């Protein structure tokens with residue numbers, strides 16, 4: 296898909312005048328022209344700044360431009376690697392023409408292309424500041440306050456009427472859900488082998504045992520066909536994780552849960568807004584647990600939400616969130632709880648984020664689709680799942696690198712992208728190999744995904760040009776290897 300820059304707009308004969316140079320600079324986007332001889336060999340370059348300086352020194356528009364061109368310009372070579380050419384750029388050398396062996400210009404690199412592209416960035420340009428200021432000026436900065444109530448209401452509306460309880464982060468949301476259904480020592484909880492560790496940590500913090508299950512090769516999420524054989528009389532809960540924005544295949548999981556009296560706690564931290572058979576994740580199991588860390592679909596800095604259709608479970612979560620204090624009887628505790636409350640300050644940010652959540656979600660779909668159309672022709676890249684029964688939110692655009700076809704492994708591709716200041720991150724390590732969760736089992740798929748998986752920049756604010764820059768870089772790196 297490589298976007299060819301129109302280099303030739305910027306190529307002029309060395310006999311050209313400053314006026315002709317200025318006309319070209321005006322027409323182009325590069326801010327530089329190349330002066331060439333009759334053989335098209337580059338003799339020198341002129342930038343916007345060079346022209347300005349020439350005029351200040353008394354040159355007229357009809358002066359021969361070559362008198363002011365820079366002959367000592369830095370250039371890259373087609374025969375050099377992209378990384379080598381990129382290394383020529385810096386704050387001072389902002390434009391580097393790439394010349395072929397005869398000295399003709401064939402490509403061009405700009406400093407603008409070298410600016411660090413973050414993996415994720417929050418969008419805080421709505422009413423966030425206004426609402427936070429409101430908390431400060433009114434003094435409502437702790438967990439009592441109007442914004443917490445409003446945020447819970449907005450979230451409930453978003454999910455279609457669930458009870459929603461705002462908490463301090465996504466991990467505390469999961470912990471409270473497990474505690475609310477009484478998970479404790481002697482119990483087992485099934486989690487996918489490929490997830491962020493918080494999913495498993497909360498199980499251990501309840502004193503229960505983590506049982507890892509392999510993931511599905513298509514959806515990269517908990518594989519329902521791998522669960523049944525892991526069920527024992529001690530299995531108390533299953534935590535399906537809607538990984539990287541894509542829903543798990545929930546029906547078979549819910550069926551297994553119903554048949555065996557097992558609670559289903561959805562980890563929706565990465566998938567707010569995704570739907571399974573038309574229903575939003577977080578409304579399918581006994582609980583949905585959301586995270587509002589700064590890189591999630593919406594953010595409150597740190598924050599989380601527990602959703603449930605069951606009033607009684609919601610009430611239990613509320614009590615546990617607030618030290619276990621019995622409602623209506625201040626400072627009386629029937630059980631030991633936690634302080635997992637969300638502050639009004641966090642909720643103020645959350646209310647502003649929820650005002651724009653639909654925009655965030657539609658932009659995420661656009662980002663995902665642009666990546667897919669740009670990258671689909673590159674052999675050996677497995678693009679993210681999007682099955683007919685689900686709608687992913689492409690939380691973080693992720694793909695698999697099949698080294699046998701690309702000729703380059705995930706780690707090397709990741710490093711080469713970092714070289715051109717494109718942030719990225721590998722998939723999680725499988726849970727079962729890490730010390731706290733060590734266990735045996737058949738984890739073919741999670742092991743492979745963990746080695747092949749790579750996530751690319753996909754914040755709400757990423758520009759289409761930046762997506763194209765990432766894809767161009769990947770294409771260049773992979774093609775250089777094939």
Ligand SMILES: *Cc1c(COP(=O)(O)O)cnc(C)c1O
Pocket residue numbers: 464465466467490491493494536562564565585586587588597598599
């Ligand atoms: C982010 C995340 C969490 C934890 O959320 P925090 O708000 O950071 O505590 C849990 N599970 C998954 C899958 C996550 O991505």
